[in-house]
Amino acid sequence: MEMKKIRMGIVGAGTWGETHASIYAEHLFAEPAAICDMNREKAEKIAEKYGIPKVYSDYHDLAKDGEIDAVAIVTPDFAHADAACAMAYAKKHILIEKPLATTKEDIAAICEAVAKSGVRCMVDLHNRWSPPFNLAKQKIASGKLGKPYTAYIRLNDIKWVATDMLSWAAKSSILWFLGSHSLDSLRWLLDSEAKRVYSVKREGILKAKGVDTPDTFLTTIEFENGAVAQMENGWVTPNGNRNINDFKCSVMCTEGMINLDLSSHNLMEEVTEDGSCVPDILVSNMVFGHCGGFSYESIRDFVDRLADGKEFRVSLEDARKTALAILAIQESAKTGQPVEVEY
Ligand SMILES: NC(=O)c1ccc[n+]([C@@H]2O[C@H](COP(=O)([O-])OP(=O)(O)OC[C@H]3O[C@@H](n4cnc5c(N)ncnc54)[C@H](O)[C@@H]3O)[C@@H](O)[C@H]2O)c1
Known part of the structure; x- marks a missing residue:
C-alpha cells in the first residue's frame, strides 16, 4: 500500500541529530527530507550517509521550505527556542529534544508559538x-x-x-x-x-x-x-x-x-x-541493522502519532x-x- 510519507526536517546535525536521521530513514511513514546545521559540513555528511536530499545552514531557510511537514529540533539544550518557534510559525509540526528550553522566556515563547500556530508538538522525554x-x-x-x-x-x-x-x-x-x-x-x-x-x-x-x-x-x-x-x-x-x-x-x-x-x-x-x-x-541497539531501544522508540512514536493523529505520549x-x-x-x-x- 502506497501512503504519503511525512517529510521530516532536522535542525542540528550532531550526535543526536544523526539518531533522528537514522529513524526517519527507516520509518515506513517518514523520510528525512532536509537537514540543517550552522556547520554545513556536518549536515552534508549526515545527508550523504542517510540519503537526505536537502541541506541548509540557516534554519530560517528550512522553515521556508514548503515541502517539509515536520521538524526535529536537535540543537544544544540552550538553543531550542528560536528554531522551534520559527518552525511552528511556518506551520510545521515539531519534535523538540529535551529539555524543552532553559529559560522562562524561551519556554513561554515556544508555548505561545505552538498555541498560536496550531501545530502539534512533542518533546523527547524518552524515559x-x-x-x-x-x-x-x-x-x-x-x-x-x-x-x-x-x-x-x-x-x-x-x-x-x-x-x-x-x-x-x-x-x-x-x-x-x-x-x-x-x-x-x-x-x-x-x-x-x-x-x-x-x-x-x-x-x-x-x-x-x-x-x-x-x-x-x-x-x-x-x-x-x-x-x-x-x-x-x-x-x-x-x-x-x-x-x-x-x-x-x-x-x-x-x-x-x-x-x-x-x-x-x-x-x-x-x-x-x-x-x-x-x-x-x-x-539503544541495532537489531539486524534496525534501530532498537527506547531512545529510538520515542522518536518513532512521534512519527506514528503524527500519522494516526493520536495524542502524543509526552505533551508540551x-x-x-x-x-x-x-x-x-x-x-x-x-x-x-x-x-x-x-x-
Ligand atoms: N533524547 C536523548 O536521549 C538525547 C541524547 C543526546 C542528546 N540529546 C539532546 O539533543 C540535543 C543535541 O545534542 P547533541 O549531543 O546532538 O549535540 P551536538 O553538539 O552533537 O550537536 C548539536 C548540533 O547543533 C548545531 N547547531 C547549534 N545551533 C544551531 C542553529 N542555531 N542552527 C543550526 N544548527 C545549530 C551544532 O553545530 C551541532 O552540530 C540536546 O538538546 C541534547 O540534550 C537528547
Missing part, C-alpha cells in the same frame, strides 16, 4: 518508553501498591559526557541534560506536579578540567499530592563506570514498592584484555512543567533556599 519504567508506571497506576509516598531517583553520567562528548556542557548543566529525564519520570510515576524543591549543588571537579558547570545536584522535591522524592543528578561518575549512565529508581507506595536498577543489569557483558563493558541494550505541557521545575531547582541550588515552583 516513558523504557520498558522497566513503563511497567513501573502500569503497576503504580493500577493502585495495587497503594498510593505513591516517597521516591528516589539517581541519573548520573560519566565525566566524559561533560568533558569530551558535549562541546557546550558549560552552557548547560546535568540538571538540564539528565535532570529533565529524571524529573519527568518522577512526575509521571507519582502522577503529580513538583510543588516545592530544595537543592544543594557541588562544583569543582569539572571546573578543574576546564568545564565551567556544576558537578552534581542533590534535590528534595515535594509533590502536590504529598509524595516526596529525592533526585540525584551528577556529571562526575568515574569514566571507568561500565555504563555511561548510573541509573537507579525506587518508588515506595503505601502498600508496596518498586525498585529499578537500570544500569547494572548485566544483560550483556563484553570482556577484553583491557577491561569490560555492559552495553546499554535497553537504551509535560515538558513545560518539567522545565519550570528544573528552573526552580536551579534557583534553589543557587540561593540555598527551598523554592516554590511557579507554573
Whole structure:
C-alpha cells in the first residue's frame, strides 16, 4: 500500500541529530527530507550517509521550505527556542529534544508559538518508553501498591559526557541534560506536579578540567499530592563506570514498592584484555541493522502519532512543567533556599 510519507526536517546535525536521521530513514511513514546545521559540513555528511536530499545552514531557510511537514529540533539544550518557534510559525509540526528550553522566556515563547500556530508538538522525554519504567508506571497506576509516598531517583553520567562528548556542557548543566529525564519520570510515576524543591549543588571537579558547570545536584522535591522524592543528578561518575549512565529508581507506595536498577543489569557483558563493558541494550541497539531501544522508540512514536493523529505520549505541557521545575531547582541550588515552583 502506497501512503504519503511525512517529510521530516532536522535542525542540528550532531550526535543526536544523526539518531533522528537514522529513524526517519527507516520509518515506513517518514523520510528525512532536509537537514540543517550552522556547520554545513556536518549536515552534508549526515545527508550523504542517510540519503537526505536537502541541506541548509540557516534554519530560517528550512522553515521556508514548503515541502517539509515536520521538524526535529536537535540543537544544544540552550538553543531550542528560536528554531522551534520559527518552525511552528511556518506551520510545521515539531519534535523538540529535551529539555524543552532553559529559560522562562524561551519556554513561554515556544508555548505561545505552538498555541498560536496550531501545530502539534512533542518533546523527547524518552524515559516513558523504557520498558522497566513503563511497567513501573502500569503497576503504580493500577493502585495495587497503594498510593505513591516517597521516591528516589539517581541519573548520573560519566565525566566524559561533560568533558569530551558535549562541546557546550558549560552552557548547560546535568540538571538540564539528565535532570529533565529524571524529573519527568518522577512526575509521571507519582502522577503529580513538583510543588516545592530544595537543592544543594557541588562544583569543582569539572571546573578543574576546564568545564565551567556544576558537578552534581542533590534535590528534595515535594509533590502536590504529598509524595516526596529525592533526585540525584551528577556529571562526575568515574569514566571507568561500565555504563555511561548510573541509573537507579525506587518508588515506595503505601502498600508496596518498586525498585529499578537500570544500569547494572548485566544483560550483556563484553570482556577484553583491557577491561569490560555492559552495553546499554535497553537504551539503544541495532537489531539486524534496525534501530532498537527506547531512545529510538520515542522518536518513532512521534512519527506514528503524527500519522494516526493520536495524542502524543509526552505533551508540551509535560515538558513545560518539567522545565519550570528544573528552573526552580536551579534557583534553589543557587540561593540555598527551598523554592516554590511557579507554573
Ligand atoms: N533524547 C536523548 O536521549 C538525547 C541524547 C543526546 C542528546 N540529546 C539532546 O539533543 C540535543 C543535541 O545534542 P547533541 O549531543 O546532538 O549535540 P551536538 O553538539 O552533537 O550537536 C548539536 C548540533 O547543533 C548545531 N547547531 C547549534 N545551533 C544551531 C542553529 N542555531 N542552527 C543550526 N544548527 C545549530 C551544532 O553545530 C551541532 O552540530 C540536546 O538538546 C541534547 O540534550 C537528547
